[in-house]
Amino acid sequence: MRAIAPILEEALSALRPDGAEEERIAKLAEGLRGRLEEEVRKRGLDVEVRLEGSVAKGTWIKGEADLDIFLRFPKGVGREEFRAVALEIGKEVLREYGPYERYSEHPYVEAVVDGVVVDVVPCYRVEPGEWISSTDRTPYHTQYVIERLGGRGRDEVRLLKGFLKANGLYGADAKVRGFSGMLCETLILNYGSFTSLLEGAAAWGRKEVIDVEGHYSGREEEAKELFEDPLIVIDPVDRERNLASALSEENLWKFVALAREFLREPSRDFFFPREVAIGPRELRAEIARRGTCLAILAFGRIDAVVDVVWSQLRKSEAALRRALEEMGYKVYRSSAWTDGVSMSAIAFELEAGELPPVELHLGPPVLRRADSERFLVKHRGAGDTACDPWIMGDRWAVGKLRRIRRVEDALEELLRGGGAALGVPRRVADAIGRGHEVLVNDRASPLLERSRGFAKFLAEFLSGWPMARGGLGLER
Numbered sequence: 202m203r204a205i206a207p208i209l210e211e212a213l214s215a216l217r218p219d220g221a222e223e224e225r226i227a228k229l230a231e232g233l234r235g236r237l238e239e240e241v242r243k244r245g246l247d248v249e250v251r252l253e254g255s256v257a258k259g260t261w262i263k264g265e266a267d268l269d270i271f272l273r274f275p276k277g278v279g280r281e282e283f284r285a286v287a288l289e290i291g292k293e294v295l296r297e298y299g300p301y302e303r304y305s306e307h308p309y310v311e312a313v314v315d316g317v318v319v320d321v322v323p324c325y326r327v328e329p330g331e332w333i334s335s336t337d338r339t340p341y342h343t344q345y346v347i348e349r350l351g352g353r354g355r356d357e358v359r360l361l362k363g364f365l366k367a368n369g370l371y372g373a374d375a376k377v378r379g380f381s382g383m384l385c386e387t388l389i390l391n392y393g394s395f396t397s398l399l400e401g402a403a404a405w406g407r408k409e410v411i412d413v414e415g416h417y418s419g420r421e422e423e424a425k426e427l428f429e430d431p432l433i434v435i436d437p438v439d440r441e442r443n444l445a446s447a448l449s450e451e452n453l454w455k456f457v458a459l460a461r462e463f464l465r466e467p468s469r470d471f472f473f474p475r476e477v478a479i480g481p482r483e484l485r486a487e488i489a490r491r492g493t494c495l496a497i498l499a500f501g502r503i504d505a506v507v508d509v510v511w512s513q514l515r516k517s518e519a520a521l522r523r524a525l526e527e528m529g530y531k532v533y534r535s536s537a538w539t540d541g542v543s544m545s546a547i548a549f550e551l552e553a554g555e556l557p558p559v560e561l562h563l564g565p566p567v568l569r570r571a572d573s574e575r576f577l578v579k580h581r582g583a584g585d586t587a588c589d590p591w592i593m594g595d596r597w598a599v600g601k602l603r604r605i606r607r608v609e610d611a612l613e614e615l616l617r618g619g620g621a622a623l624g625v626p627r628r629v630a631d632a633i634g635r636g637h638e639v640l641v642n643d644r645a646s647p648l649l650e651r652s653r654g655f656a657k658f659l660a661e662f663l664s665g666w667p668m669a670r671g672g673l674g675l676e677r
Contacts, residue, residue, distance in 0.1 A: 204467070205396060205464075205467045208467050208468065208469050208471075208472070209360060209395065209396070211469060211472075212360060212363055212364075212469070212472040212473075213356055213359065213360060215263065215363070215472070215473075216262050216263055216359040216360065216362070216363045216472075217263060217356060217359055218261065218262075218263040218264075218266070219263070222263065222264075222266070226256060226261075226266045226268075226317065229268065229314065229315060229317060230252050230256060230268050230270070233268065233270060233294070233314065233319060234250050234251075234252055234270055236294045237250045237270060237272070237290065237291075237294050237321065238250045240290050240293055240294050241272070241290065244286075244290070246286070247274075247275055248272050248273060248274055248275075248290075249272075249273040249326060250270065250271070250272060250273075251270070251271045251273060251340055251343075252268070252269070252270055252271075253269045253270070253271045253322075253339050253340060253342075253343045254267065254268070254269030254339075254343070254382065255267065255269075255382050256268055256269070257269075257343050257347070258343055258346045258347055258350065258355070258382075258386065259347075259350075259355045260346070260350070260355050260358040260359060260362070260382065260385075260386060261359075262359055262362055262363060262366070266317055267317065267318045267319075267320065268314075268317055268318070268319045268320065269320050269322060269339075270319065270320070270321050270322070271321075271322050271323070271324050271336070271339060271340065272287050272290060272291075272321065272322070272323045272324070273324055273325065273326040273340065274286075274287075274323060274324070274325055274326065275325075275326055276325045276326060276327050276331070276333060278325075280307075280333075280334075283307075283323055283325070283334075284307050284308055284323065286323075287309065287310070287321065287322075287323035288302065288308060288309075288310055290321065291309070291310025291321030292310055294321070295310060295312040295314070295319065295321065298312040298313060298314050298319075299312060299313075300312040303320070303506065303507075304506045304508065305335070305336075305508075306334055306335045306336070307323065307334060307336075309321060309322040309323065322336055322339075323336070324336035324337045324339060324340070325337045329341055329438055329439065330439070332439070338436070338438055338439055338442070341438040342383050342438060345437055345438055346383075346386045346390075349390055350386060350389070350390060354389055354390070357389045357393075357394050357395045358385050358386050358389050360395040361380075361385045361388065361389060361395050361398065362382070362385055363472050364395070364459075364463075364471060364472060365379060365380050365385070365456070367471060367472050367473065367474045368455070368456075368459055368471070368474070369661075370452050370455060370456055370459075371385075373447035373448070374447075374507070374508060374511070375507070375508040375509075375510075375511040375512045375515075376507065376508075376511040377452075378447055378448065378449040378452055379447075379448060379449075379452050380445075380448060380452075380456075381444065381447065383436075383444055384434055384444045384445055384448070387411075387413055387434055387436075387437060387444055388411070388434065390413050390437075391411050391413045391434075398460075399460040399463060399464055400460075400464065402456060402457055402460040403457065403460045403461045403464060405432070405453075405457055407431060408425050408428075408430075408431060408432070408433060409432055409433065410424050410425065410433045410435070411432075411433065411434045411435070412424070412434075412435040413435070413437050414435065414437040414440075416435050416437075416440035417435060417440070427441075428443045428446070430443050430445055430446050430448070431445075431448070431450040431453045432445040432448055432453050433445060459471065476657065477657060477660040477661060477664060478649075478653065478656040478657045478660050479649060479656055479659050479660040479663065480646075480649055480650075480656065481643065481646035481649060481650070484643055484645065484646055484649065484659075485643045485646075487663055488642050488643060493533065493550050493551060493552060493553075494550070494551040494552070494553055494554030494555075494608060494641060494642060495548065495549070495550055495551075495641065495642050495645065495663075496548070496549045496550075496551060496554065496608045496609065496612065496639065496640075496641050497546055497547070497548050497549075497638075497639070497640045497641075497645045497648065497659075498521070498546060498547045498548075498549075498612060498616070498633075498637060498638075498639055499544065499545070499546045499637060499638045499639075499640060499645075499648055500544075500545050500546070500632050500633045500635070500636065500637035500638070501543060501544065501545065501632055501635060501636060501637075502539075502541075502542060502543055502544075502545065502632060503539065503545055503628050503629055503632045504628060504631070504632070505628045507541060509628065510539060510541065510628075511537075511539075512626075513626035513627075513628050513629045514537040514538075514539060514545065514547070514629060515537055516624070516625070516626050516629075517537065517547060517620065517624075517625045517626060517629045517630075518535050518536065518537040518547050519624075520620065520623050520624035520625050521535075521547060521549075521612070521615060521620065521623070521625070522535045522549065523623075523624075524615050524623045525549065525551070525608070525611060525612075525615075528556075528605070528611055529556050529560060529603075530551050530552075530553075530556065530608060530611065531551060531552035531553070532549055532550070532551050532552075533550045533551065533552060534549075534550050534662075535547065535548060535549045535550070536548050536658075536662050538654075538655065538658040540652060540654045540655070544648075544651070544652050544654075544655060545629075545632065546648070546655060546658070548658075548659065548662050549608075550662075550663075551608060554607060554608045554609075554641055554642070555606050555607050555608070556603055556605075556606045557603075557606075558587075558602060558603060558606065559587045559600040559601065559602060559603070560600070560601050560602075560603050561598060561599075561600060561601075562580075562598065562599050562600070562601045563593070563596055563597070563598050564576040564580075564590065564596060564597030564598060564599065565596065565597060566595050566596050566597075567592060567595055567596065567597065568595065573597060576590065576597050576599075577590060577597070580599045580601075585601050585602045585604070586599060586600070586601060586602070587599075587600035587601065587602050588600050607641075608641060609639045609640075609641050612639045613639055616633055616637065616639075618630065618634065619631060619632075619633040619634035620633060645659075
């Protein structure tokens, strides 16, 4: 087995910002904070301006610094005024950089300044436990981490973030449903190092409770009853909050599996994954090798903020998969993707793309005389009956001719009206209604040439796990 230490040192050298970058980011942060403070003074407001997030904590990854600058309002300010004033201040200070609104629990202002994403976020100045908005905890998170995480600890957090990013698990947003920055920092504080965390995670059970401050010490069952999530990491500054609430069950177990795999066979690939993409030739070969059916629903832009887009995409994927399964198709897996600009897609891999001509339909028990009579009257001699009913065990059965057999026809049927009738959310249904394509197997090849992002998505979809290993070997 390869030694872990050299791999971690190589990864850390790529993840840790150098002195010049730290100086540049610090200067940018201080300049923006000063301009925001000046705008606050001009308006005569009692608002504190604070740098928060990974830059304030010193846990950001080289080349990926984001500046989170918070405006802390007195708790007596109303929610509407709180939102409106914060947006005005942020847009005024960042006006030369083309600021735009983003949304979480409430709107905030974002802009890209000298290549750095800057967020101006409002929160309330409250005591712990008196939270008014979800962002009120952030200053306490920053203070907590700064006080407890030393220089080595910051590097251990960077290793964890780099490991998660390389495997598509970093970020608590609706797109990723993975690990947030504060969750990463809390896990390192609990386990002490990246390697110790992996060793602990390799043995995690369902509803593991991690409580660095001991809020539920000796009462872990109480925490399991309070939180329904697959992983429970108690917020050190708020015992009633789970830092891992955004983490999906699938991504939790991906992390556990990755931890085991890395400990078993350490490799730089877990930090420096090979980029994969698939072209028309590889797609044809892979479809022939597998013998399954690939069905792609492709459509345009979804008009919504990014978190809404991903939430509605996943709901659409689930609704269409459920509908296909109810029609008799065996769906192995499905996934959704969008570039957020002009193209969105939902991919399905099915056991077969065409169903048999006849479908078995079970009727009532023979014991129920009236129901049996109605069943026989309905199906004997009907145009879509393949043969007369028969008795299977204690029930009637009949073979019915399928009206729709090909998956492309099934999807087109389901997508009438954009699919809203079967549970596709409105914004996705609207996008589908404006125009879509259903492409089966290698007929999806033009999409690969149209979008490099889609080619990467499809390669990862077909490759399986783990991403870090290069999947199908389609790296370019």
